[in-house]
Amino acid sequence: MHIDILTLFPEMIESVFHSSILKKAQEKDKFSYNLVNFRDYTENKHNKVDDYPYGGGAGMVLTPQPVFDAVESVKRDKATKPRIILMCPQGEKYNQQKAEELAVEDHLVFICGHYEGYDERIREHLITDEISIGDYVLTGGELGAMVVVDSVVRLLPDVLGNEESAPQDSFSTGLLEHPHYTRPADFRGLKVPDVLLSGDHAKINDWRKRESLKRTYERRKELLDHHTLSEAEQKMLKEIKDNF
Known part of the structure; x- marks a missing residue:
């Protein structure tokens, strides 16, 4: 370019x-x-x-x-x-x-x-x-x-160090990005969610998807009007709304 x-x-x-x-x-x-x-x-x-x-x-x-x-x-x-x-x-x-x-x-x-x-x-x-x-x-x-x-x-091929970084950014998926945590796992009594320490990648992916939906619903509801949700995501969103 x-x-x-x-x-x-x-x-x-x-x-x-x-x-x-x-x-x-x-x-x-x-x-x-x-x-x-x-x-x-x-x-x-x-x-x-x-x-x-x-x-x-x-x-x-x-x-x-x-x-x-x-x-x-x-x-x-x-x-x-x-x-x-x-x-x-x-x-x-x-x-x-x-x-x-x-x-x-x-x-x-x-x-x-x-x-x-x-x-x-x-x-x-x-x-x-x-x-x-x-x-x-x-x-x-x-x-x-x-x-x-x-x-x-930053979207050009090989510009970012991690190829997965750009596709997972907020708005690239149509939703806001999920929260991130890093070391230490316990900082002044503020702990990282247990699921992120579990090593269970399927559960981690589900957690990230739910948190992405939750953050979008809380902060930018209008984005959900233009995003096609899977059946699993629809169920997650209903649970989020019920507990909001």
């Missing part, structure tokens, strides 16, 4: 790519990236990328020319057809399913905006996806792009 990020502030992003899983993924040659300052593509002598909105109003709007030219430039550098993603609070609410969808692509291009918004022609004629990481407004799209990149790269 190759990732291009169009930004006015590449220094915000650089350190993220040199840390943790993203750094390790690059060392394994699982993906490459390029930070593009689209101010470099302006055609005016002042290198402006924004202007006043037609019709008046507060704030400034990103002009189309530098963004179009920057995207066309990174597309020419690759033979693949990229997904061009606009980071915007008006976009599709981001979730794990979208991360899994993007993780199979060869080339992703992120556009990080600033100011009041984008010239609408960017949205209508350039992008393939519009993504929001939540119902709130950030100063720019860089933080949102970093969230999406991290969630996508």
